[in-house]
Amino acid sequence: MDRPLLNRRLAEFGTTIFAEMSALAVRTGAINLGQGFPDTDGPEEVREAAVRALRDGRGNQYPPGPGIPELRTAVAAHQERFYGHLGVSCDPDTEVLVTAGATEAIAASLLALLEPGDEVIALEPYYDSYAACIAMAGGTRVPVTLRPDPESGSYALDLDELRDAVTDRTRLILLNTPHNPTGTVLTRDALAEVARLACERELLVITDEVYEHLVFEGEHLPLASFPGMRERTVTIGSAGKTFSFTGWKVGWVTATPELVGAVRSAKQFLTYVSAGPFQYAVAEALALPDSYYTGLRDDLRAKRDILATGLTDAGFQVFRPSGTYFITTDIRPLGFDDGFAFCRTLPERAGVVAIPNAVFYDHQDQGAPFVRFAFCKQEKTLLEAVTRLQRL
Numbered sequence: 343m344d345r346p347l348l349n350r351r352l353a354e355f356g357t358t359i360f361a362e363m364s365a366l367a368v369r370t371g372a373i374n375l376g377q378g379f380p381d382t383d384g385p386e387e388v389r390e391a392a393v394r395a396l397r398d399g400r401g402n403q404y405p406p407g408p409g410i411p412e413l414r415t416a417v418a419a420h421q422e423r424f425y426g427h428l429g430v431s432c433d434p435d436t437e438v439l440v441t442a443g444a445t446e447a448i449a450a451s452l453l454a455l456l457e458p459g460d461e462v463i464a465l466e467p468y469y470d471s472y473a474a475c476i477a478m479a480g481g482t483r484v485p486v487t488l489r490p491d492p493e494s495g496s497y498a499l500d501l502d503e504l505r506d507a508v509t510d511r512t513r514l515i516l517l518n519t520p521h522n523p524t525g526t527v528l529t530r531d532a533l534a535e536v537a538r539l540a541c542e543r544e545l546l547v548i549t550d551e552v553y554e555h556l557v558f559e560g561e562h563l564p565l566a567s568f569p570g571m572r573e574r575t576v577t578i579g580s581a582g583k584t585f586s587f588t589g590w591k592v593g594w595v596t597a598t599p600e601l602v603g604a605v606r607s608a609k610q611f612l613t614y615v616s617a618g619p620f621q622y623a624v625a626e627a628l629a630l631p632d633s634y635y636t637g638l639r640d641d642l643r644a645k646r647d648i649l650a651t652g653l654t655d656a657g658f659q660v661f662r663p664s665g666t667y668f669i670t671t672d673i674r675p676l677g678f679d680d681g682f683a684f685c686r687t688l689p690e691r692a693g694v695v696a697i698p699n700a701v702f703y704d705h706q707d708q709g710a711p712f713v714r715f716a717f718c719k720q721e722k723t724l725l726e727a728v729t730r731l732q733r734l
Contacts, residue, residue: 351477358470359701363685372689373727375649375715376697378522378667381723384586385630392590392623401618407610409440409594409621416625417579417594421564424554428567436599439606442616443591444552444580445471450609451548451576451595452479452516460513465499467702467709469522469550481513485704488524490672490712495662497524497670501535508539514546515539517565520553523702523714524670525663527560537568546601547571552580552593555635557665558643566596576601581624583667584638586718590620642667642717645724649717652728658713667718670699672711676734679711693730 346353360377367374383389395401401410408414414434421430432438441447448471456462458480464472466485476483486504488497504515517536519528528536540547547565554562566575576597582588595605646662650669654660659672678684681698689695699712717724 351480352474355474355477359697360470363695363697366686366689367695370689370693372693372695373719373723373730374695375717375719375727376685376695378583378716378718379588380586380718381720382586385627385634388585388587388623388627388630391626392619395619395622400622401620403618405440405615405618405621407615408606409438409615410618410625411435412625413440413592413594413621413628414438416628417596420579420628421596425564425567428564430564430567432596433599437596437602439595439602439609440621441593441595441609442613443582444550444578444593446591446609446612446616447578447580447593447595447605448472448516448548448550449475449478450605450612451578452476452481453612454604454608455546455548455576455601456481456513459511461509461511462514462516463504463507463512464516465518465521466704467523467699468516468518470701472516472518473704476516482511483704484512487703487705487708488521488526490524490661490670492659492672495660496664497521497526497661499526499528499532501532504536505539508543508545512543512545514548516548516550518550520551520557520562520663520665522553522666523668523697523699524661525666525668527557527562527664529560530563533563533565534568537565537571540574541570546574546576548576548578550578552578552583553666554579555584555638556642556667558639558646559664562665573598576605581627584635585624585627587620587623590617590624592617592620592624645717645719645721648721648724649715649728652724652731653715656728656731656734667716669715669717671713671715673713674711681710681713685713692733694727 363376418434456479466487580593697714700706700709703709
């Protein structure tokens with residue numbers, strides 16, 4: 343057969359680096375600090391809520407296409423609870439759509455809102471599904487690179503570069519804050535500039551805010567709360583990172599009825615529905631008291647500090663994140679400049695798995711010397727990983 347089996351839009355995407363590195367962790371017995379999933383379950387009362395739903399026969403058959411009313415109401419209440427003071431609100435019946443995790447929400451939003459040839463600006467480095475979903479929708483990705491500042495120990499968005507990236511073919515900006523993999527939390531001033539640009543150039547914005555409750559310095563501000571942005575923003579949230587049940591794959595979209603309707607038109611032909619019993623459990627989870635959310639943040643901040651200190655002591659240059667599950671490091675002080683080679687040999691040399699940041703870049707040379715570690719693990723796991731990394 344002369345014609346390739348895989349369509350040309352996906353030809354550049356092979357097996358994800360996460361699958362490769364997780365398999366390497368299993369094969370070598372290494373500690374997996376590559377993929378961003380916790381090694382403990384979330385709150386017991388939330389897990390029991392899922393069991394109760396299963397036993398009571400709630401969600402064992404197809405749930406409603408937009409999501410069960412209880413969860414849509416809980417999502418709307420969550421937005422009001424945490425961001426109502428910023429003017430954020432949504433109607434659970436017309437402005438909330440439940441999805442199979444944030445990944446489906448991203449895919450459905452891009453499939454719904456893009457025409458072939460439309461340009462999508464995304465902050466590079468970016469979560470790898472962004473590039474694949476843009477390709478599947480027939481769009482053209484235009485990276486705007488967050489650049490590391492060794493002096494401040496963080497990454498920054500060049501707003502002039504963002505503005506220069508907009509052309510007559512630009513349809514939307516795909517924004518991620520708190521940002522995976524760099525841990526950057528965009529400031530109020532930066533978000534205000536993004537909002538002004540979107541309004542000036544009549545752009546839509548998809549905002550991936552799944553790490554909204556994992557902010558250690560600064561504050562999370564939904565872009566939809568900025569002037570002129572409610573009617574042009576699709577906001578994506580997820581239960582996986584907030585409640586440590588990543589396998590349940592429960593996410594959501596909040597937007598105007600017109601935007602939610604558009605996304606639903608694509609979503610219904612992807613999974614249609616998913617996670618029936620888990621939707622009831624997540625509805626209860628979203629109502630947990632403030633002490634849960636502050637405890638989660640404080641626990642992860644402490645784990646970040648354990649790993650950041652250990653990595654620094656092991657010889658890495660560390661970019662301390664303001665949010666998320668992840669720490670980016672520069673391996674050049676250790677005498678390496680190829681993140682792929684470094685990560686593929688790290689399990690044998692030190693018994694730890696990490697992810698090369700180059701997979702998150704179009705311009706892989708810019709990400710070559712950077713490596714990402716996840717700290718959403720038990721403290722004893724992180725301390726053992728730190729001990730092993732001292733071998734370097």
